[in-house]
Amino acid sequence: MALSEAQRRELDRLTIENVRLKLVYSPAERGAVVPGLGDGMLLRGDVEDWLAEMARLEAKERAATLRWARIAGLAGIVLVALTVLTMVLGAVLDWAAGRLLSLD
Numbered sequence: 016m017a018l019s020e021a022q023r024r025e026l027d028r029l030t031i032e033n034v035r036l037k038l039v040y041s042p043a044e045r046g047a048v049v050p051g052l053g054d055g056m057l058l059r060g061d062v063e064d065w066l067a068e069m070a071r072l073e074a075k076e077r078a079a080t081l082r083w084a085r086i087a088g089l090a091g092i093v094l095v096a097l098t099v100l101t102m103v104l105g106a107v108l109d110w111a112a113g114r115l116l117s118l119d
Contacts, residue, residue, distance in 0.1 A: 018061050025053040031069050
């Protein structure tokens with residue numbers, strides 16, 4: 016039996032950690048009712064499926080965060096390299112301009 020929208024809202028409200036704690040007090044069979052959750056008709060299998068879905072969503076979110084952190088890190092490295100290059104190039108051009116002007 017799939018979870019109803021009201022049951023999903025209740026699980027979301029309780030948070031993953033609290034749902035896991037309540038699951039400990041349920042018999043091990045997937046068809047067993049989990050006491051203390053929602054309307055009292057939530058089956059362990061449905062709750063386990065919900066927890067697995069939440070874990071998948073959390074993993075996707077972590078991967079997306081890590082991807083953006085890598086992009087930001089790479090952008091920072093590129094900007095530092097460009098800044099150093101600009102400073103070095105500016106110093107070289109100043110030196111070259113000074114040498115050219117002193118030849119006259």
